[in-house]
Amino acid sequence: MGPPELSRSGTALSSGTCWARRATTPGGRTSGSRSRGHAVEETEDARDLYAAAAEHWVEQERTRHYVLVPADEALVDAWFRVGFGGQHAHGIREVPAHTKIAVPDRFEIRQPQESEIDALIEVGLALPRHQQMAPVFSERPPPSEEEERQEWLAILAGDEEEQVLIGYLGGRPVACWSVTSVERSGMHTGLARPGRAAFLGFAATLPESRGSGIGVALTDACFAWAAEHGYPAMITDWRETNLLASRYWPARGFRRTFLRLYRSIL
Numbered sequence: 243m244g245p246p247e248l249s250r251s252g253t254a255l256s257s258g259t260c261w262a263r264r265a266t267t268p269g270g271r272t273s274g275s276r277s278r279g280h281a282v283e284e285t286e287d288a289r290d291l292y293a294a295a296a297e298h299w300v301e302q303e304r305t306r307h308y309v310l311v312p313a314d315e316a317l318v319d320a321w322f323r324v325g326f327g328g329q330h331a332h333g334i335r336e337v338p339a340h341t342k343i344a345v346p347d348r349f350e351i352r353q354p355q356e357s358e359i360d361a362l363i364e365v366g367l368a369l370p371r372h373q374q375m376a377p378v379f380s381e382r383p384p385p386s387e388e389e390e391r392q393e394w395l396a397i398l399a400g401d402e403e404e405q406v407l408i409g410y411l412g413g414r415p416v417a418c419w420s421v422t423s424v425e426r427s428g429m430h431t432g433l434a435r436p437g438r439a440a441f442l443g444f445a446a447t448l449p450e451s452r453g454s455g456i457g458v459a460l461t462d463a464c465f466a467w468a469a470e471h472g473y474p475a476m477i478t479d480w481r482e483t484n485l486l487a488s489r490y491w492p493a494r495g496f497r498r499t500f501l502r503l504y505r506s507i508l
Contacts, residue, residue, distance in 0.1 A: 260295065260308065285314075289320050289324050292307075305506065307326070308505075309502070310502050312500055313499055329481065329483065329502050331481075332430065333478055333491050333492070334475055335475065335494070336476075337465055337475060338469065344458075346454055348412060349455075351407055351409055351410070351463055352407070353406060355398075359394050362394050363391055365415050365448060367387070368448050369446035377483050378483045378484050404426070406418065406420045407420075407464070409456040409460050416447060417451060419463070419464055420442070421468060422443060423441060424436065424440065424441040424477055427443065434499065436477065438473060440467070445461070452486070458494075476496075478491060
């Protein structure tokens, strides 16, 4: 069976992962792991399987339920009809053989330097801060500035397997894009991992520079990097409740492959 973006038959459409956690522990222990899953021939069977599993989960006070499923309309509809809604999406697209990078006026793109770390911290925190706002309402608090500083120090001391590109306006960092190999992603595993692909793992722009075109230029720079390193495809993921991201990535040609659905039982 081919990778998810090429094959739309058999288990690739009818399998997924389901897990639950306690409502009182936002980051707490789950009742399963992402390597476990479900496989059905008829999409309605997923609803029956969930009903059986959910009964035990709720008895154990695990009332927050997640499922990761291929983006097949009938299968997703089955899960919607037991109370789930869309939360997160995985996307894939082909890497163009040649990409023209059009950097907006007064902007530049280059790799970061350690002397810029104070300004880089603000860029790194832009995404988790945005995720706390409506309509995402993420429960995960943003890292502290010191935690973000240590993250940047690790990035700057890292190897060449990850390409980190910064968008600058007047010499000031205002955007950050990161691309690497999918093998370095802990989220895109199993059926959700194509055989060979680049992984666009981070993208953030300061609010005042959104809509300027620097994000498009950075995305194109990542396509160029992926083509140079021989990757035929690129994957990324986004919160469906992040209005900016859920519109931006499909507009850049990414097609949804897997969806993380969520249900909370009060």
